Amino acid sequence: MLDRSEVLHVARLARLRLDDEEVDRMAGELSSILGHIAAIAALDLDDVPPTSHVVEVESALRADEPGPCLDRDVALAQAPAVQDGGFLVPSPQAG
Amino acid sequence: MDVQEIIGLTAAQAIAAIERGDLDAVELFSAYRRRAEEDELGAFTWVAEHLPADMHADGPLRGVPLAVKDLFCTAGIPSQSGSKILEGYLPPYTATSVARLEHAGATIVGKTNQDEFAMGSSNENSAFGPVLNPWDRTRVPGGSSGGSAAAVAAGLAPWALGTDTGGSIRQPAALCGIVGLKPTYGTVSRYGMIAFASSLDQAGPLTRDVTDAALLYRHMVGTDPNDATAVGHPEEIRLPTAERLDGLRLGVPTELTSGEGLEPGVLAAFEATLETARGLGATIEECSLHSAPHALSAYYVIAPAEASSNLARFDGVRYGLRREADDLVSMYTGTRHDGFGAEVKRRILIGTYALSSGYYDAYYGRAQRVRTLIAREFASVFERCDLVVTPTSPGVAFELGAKTADPLAMYLNDSFTVPMSLAGIPAISIPCGLSEDLPVGFQLAGPAFSENRILDAAHALERAIGFDGSPARTRTGATS
Amino acid sequence: MNGGGMPSDGTERGAGGPAEVASYEPVIGLEIHVQLRTRTKMFCSCPLSFGEPPNTHTCPVCLGLPGSLPVANAEAIHYGLMIGLAVGSELAPRSIFHRKNYFYPDLPKGYQISQYDEPLCSGGRLGEVRIHRVHLEEDAAKLTHVGSSGRIHGSDASVVDFNRGGTPLAEIVTEPDVRSAEQASEWLRLLRTTLRQLGVSDVNMEEGSLRCDANISIRPVGTTQLGTKTELKNMNSFRFIERGIRAEVARQEALLRAGETVTQETLHFDPRTEAITSLRSKEEAHDYRYFPEPDLPPVRITNEMLHRARTAMPELPAARETRFASVLGLNVESARLLSWRAELGDYFEAALDAGASMHPPAGAQPLANWISELTARHDGDDPADSKVTPQALATLVGLVGSKKLTQGGAKQVLDRLVAEGGDPAAIVDAESLGAVGGADELAPVVRAALEANPDVAAKLRDGDMKPIGVIVGYVMKETRGRADGGEVTAIVRAELGL
Numbered sequence A: 001m002l003d004r005s006e007v008l009h010v011a012r013l014a015r016l017r018l019d020d021e022e023v024d025r026m027a028g029e030l031s032s033i034l035g036h037i038a039a040i041a042a043l044d045l046d047d048v049p050p051t052s053h054v055v056e057v058e059s060a061l062r063a064d065e066p067g068p069c070l071d072r073d074v075a076l077a078q079a080p081a082v083q084d085g086g087f088l089v090p091s092p093q094a095g
Numbered sequence B: 001m002d003v004q005e006i007i008g009l010t011a012a013q014a015i016a017a018i019e020r021g022d023l024d025a026v027e028l029f030s031a032y033r034r035r036a037e038e039d040e041l042g043a044f045t046w047v048a049e050h051l052p053a054d055m056h057a058d059g060p061l062r063g064v065p066l067a068v069k070d071l072f073c074t075a076g077i078p079s080q081s082g083s084k085i086l087e088g089y090l091p092p093y094t095a096t097s098v099a100r101l102e103h104a105g106a107t108i109v110g111k112t113n114q115d116e117f118a119m120g121s122s123n124e125n126s127a128f129g130p131v132l133n134p135w136d137r138t139r140v141p142g143g144s145s146g147g148s149a150a151a152v153a154a155g156l157a158p159w160a161l162g163t164d165t166g167g168s169i170r171q172p173a174a175l176c177g178i179v180g181l182k183p184t185y186g187t188v189s190r191y192g193m194i195a196f197a198s199s200l201d202q203a204g205p206l207t208r209d210v211t212d213a214a215l216l217y218r219h220m221v222g223t224d225p226n227d228a229t230a231v232g233h234p235e236e237i238r239l240p241t242a243e244r245l246d247g248l249r250l251g252v253p254t255e256l257t258s259g260e261g262l263e264p265g266v267l268a269a270f271e272a273t274l275e276t277a278r279g280l281g282a283t284i285e286e287c288s289l290h291s292a293p294h295a296l297s298a299y300y301v302i303a304p305a306e307a308s309s310n311l312a313r314f315d316g317v318r319y320g321l322r323r324e325a326d327d328l329v330s331m332y333t334g335t336r337h338d339g340f341g342a343e344v345k346r347r348i349l350i351g352t353y354a355l356s357s358g359y360y361d362a363y364y365g366r367a368q369r370v371r372t373l374i375a376r377e378f379a380s381v382f383e384r385c386d387l388v389v390t391p392t393s394p395g396v397a398f399e400l401g402a403k404t405a406d407p408l409a410m411y412l413n414d415s416f417t418v419p420m421s422l423a424g425i426p427a428i429s430i431p432c433g434l435s436e437d438l439p440v441g442f443q444l445a446g447p448a449f450s451e452n453r454i455l456d457a458a459h460a461l462e463r464a465i466g467f468d469g470s471p472a473r474t475r476t477g478a479t480s
Numbered sequence C: 001m002n003g004g005g006m007p008s009d010g011t012e013r014g015a016g017g018p019a020e021v022a023s024y025e026p027v028i029g030l031e032i033h034v035q036l037r038t039r040t041k042m043f044c045s046c047p048l049s050f051g052e053p054p055n056t057h058t059c060p061v062c063l064g065l066p067g068s069l070p071v072a073n074a075e076a077i078h079y080g081l082m083i084g085l086a087v088g089s090e091l092a093p094r095s096i097f098h099r100k101n102y103f104y105p106d107l108p109k110g111y112q113i114s115q116y117d118e119p120l121c122s123g124g125r126l127g128e129v130r131i132h133r134v135h136l137e138e139d140a141a142k143l144t145h146v147g148s149s150g151r152i153h154g155s156d157a158s159v160v161d162f163n164r165g166g167t168p169l170a171e172i173v174t175e176p177d178v179r180s181a182e183q184a185s186e187w188l189r190l191l192r193t194t195l196r197q198l199g200v201s202d203v204n205m206e207e208g209s210l211r212c213d214a215n216i217s218i219r220p221v222g223t224t225q226l227g228t229k230t231e232l233k234n235m236n237s238f239r240f241i242e243r244g245i246r247a248e249v250a251r252q253e254a255l256l257r258a259g260e261t262v263t264q265e266t267l268h269f270d271p272r273t274e275a276i277t278s279l280r281s282k283e284e285a286h287d288y289r290y291f292p293e294p295d296l297p298p299v300r301i302t303n304e305m306l307h308r309a310r311t312a313m314p315e316l317p318a319a320r321e322t323r324f325a326s327v328l329g330l331n332v333e334s335a336r337l338l339s340w341r342a343e344l345g346d347y348f349e350a351a352l353d354a355g356a357s358m359h360p361p362a363g364a365q366p367l368a369n370w371i372s373e374l375t376a377r378h379d380g381d382d383p384a385d386s387k388v389t390p391q392a393l394a395t396l397v398g399l400v401g402s403k404k405l406t407q408g409g410a411k412q413v414l415d416r417l418v419a420e421g422g423d424p425a426a427i428v429d430a431e432s433l434g435a436v437g438g439a440d441e442l443a444p445v446v447r448a449a450l451e452a453n454p455d456v457a458a459k460l461r462d463g464d465m466k467p468i469g470v471i472v473g474y475v476m477k478e479t480r481g482r483a484d485g486g487e488v489t490a491i492v493r494a495e496l497g498l
């Protein structure tokens, strides 16, 4: 149901590198899971609305009141790489 | 009191003993802290080194120790969600539900092991190793709250906090012979719970008995300015007192209980419990949840889809593991390759696929419609029945490694618990007997916000069943 | 979201062959991102940031920390409703947020919370451009390129500052109703004025609180099929928008005339070099995997919320234009200019209030004309920033109206006011710029002019009025422009007995 190229495409969307042997294994496993899931394709659901929130809440909005911020040291404390008070990353333009 | 006496107490009994002056809160904490430290089951990923300075012993929970599933953020305490990608992660804030319990007097004694990002039914998907079932160490404790369930069953903690997305409280509670409550979606804040599937995740108690479940849950519920989906509970949660089930109508959904894959021993324990219920005055009738056989399919689309998005933040930029690389995409893909385990990768891929262009309607869109059907069918059943009852899990605890090679077989463990999750309704699992010397769970589910009714019924049954969980506490190697 | 306003995604090839097409017309749709001027961010209570040190306005939510959850800012929704009311949108009683999934370092959660198929506002119109939709979303963080870094060996690095991340944005998407670069920038000025008057945004393009993308295609004049569109990203001034669109239209036209096709892509305009370059060329096509944001319940618009938004609505440019024209009697051009550019309209109304002698409609149109004179002399958009107070301009217009000052004299006074400020009446007195009028004062000057130009006088006597300008010019020179041309002509005729 899912071949190697489809697995690689989805993995690329998910920014997930897969080892070669993982690609083959995933293709098989995902196909078997999707095969099971495919049963819902046979249901007549035309008149059934989708549920995205099981509990409907009336306007759970937040008042526009400022709250405390994290100290910068705390915000950066768990970062793998920091420079100039910011989170350091390889440039998106590079490579 | 000596340690054996102490660990013989439920949390409510310990609170009573403290209030009577027979037990000291510090002594209680120290006893459990030591047991957690000597844990041989792999139930804990972190144990408190000492009594916290800000213990609220004057709160209604009197300082009673609490084990907390790893995925709850706890300020300054490792919160890793069972994942290598969050190894050593120290959050700057504490989850609302944990903060509420601490405020009420609970004291964190340790963080418990779990399947990575709560994805699993056996606790074999943890980056920090498997958890062993205290009833039989060659077997799994269930998952994903396996560490919490094992810790409570083995007497390494009086009670514990877990989360349930498709059965992750109820199924390990069943496999470990304890009580696990998955509350109505939205009654407990999700703020600070490292998300698996946002529309399904719900925190709940894993406890030794039903009274403890009510007591812990009572102090968890409430709205939260930090969680727009937290609605609180319209009723005060009462400590259950019911001893009879007179007039209570229990519905047994034929689609779930007549299916293949239900172990004979589990079915026998379930049917014996139905007899017990009848003896307490309940009426048992068959009911129908036509779409229940499709619940698992819908669940295994919705949960991975949401997870694929929730786990996108683990990108090596702000926290957690990073695999250095010269370019951004390689940094991302390498970090996520190294940081996520196989099951998490599997679900990220399924979820990404189900949401991707051209497949959304066929998968995610349809799954949401199935979800509507299931919620409607429960609503119609609850017009005739007060509660729906099923076995919690199709089988008892299986051997470690038995299902790891076949993800689909593993997913089938959730058949009985997933429908309630999709409908957002509350359900409890209580131990109802043994099969092959291993505990069997009995599940009671009710309409949204019917926790008091469920707890009362579970309490009456619990008394009548008289399940003995002490073997799990004495079999453990934790000695002192 | 991308291109929601375009009825066609433009996947078909550009219409029309290369050689036989006489002229092409641009078809332009605009997507405008407006930072809302709330106190706090869209989904967390961090205060908005205005140049604070990096990463000092962050919290678990806007850093995308594990376990954090968004909660929508009621004021941002209020502002969204006001924008919808201002452009006549249909306001959805129930709208939902979606997650737009993609990876980028300025996007901490790996998805942006935006709206997709159930936006807050649908449809509407502003000026001659139809509005497709208005929806709310969160802004990205700021990514600064820092060159090579010691920490990341041998490669380019960037630094992320999350202060801006999570700032509330309204995205306004138009239908493809714009037909020229000039129209685009003129219409954006109207939009900016509208938003400023609503008080929902600072609408400062240089600081990025108003950002514009343009979806551009061209087609042979007279055809209706849409060509392949390109998306020109993030132009941050009216001038760049105009130049960018013009450059892209020219590029597309050159392609089609050369028999080539336009490729659907996202482009960047460099205002320094006028170069247009393709963005994201190395990336695969985007698949944003939109799905309903499970962390946020649907937004229900209550009657109270609607009432509050309606009550908060100020007079908008369209209504002001109507009032200026019908009540104050301004001509069409002045009414539009003073209403579409709110700062001019505000100055106009302030001067009108200050000038007790200027009773509309008689005094209003001259005042409007003098505001144009002022903006021509003042170096800046807003006359309120000049040295000429509305009171001073009102006085000046009053002096002209009561014939105490000629047009020419008034322009000299205005020059002085723009340079130094002050009171027009005092300048008139000090510089003796007051109008010279009446036969008593002017007749001697006219006589001197006729004597100095006997040839002209002779022609005039013979009924050839063509060279009268010479005499008027002489008088104007002598009076330093303080005489009225009409009056001079009349006195010339009287002196010559015509």
Ligand SMILES: [Zn+2]
Binding pocket: C041, C044, C045, C046, C057, C058, C059, C060, C061, C062, C063, C166
């Ligand atoms: Zn924030």
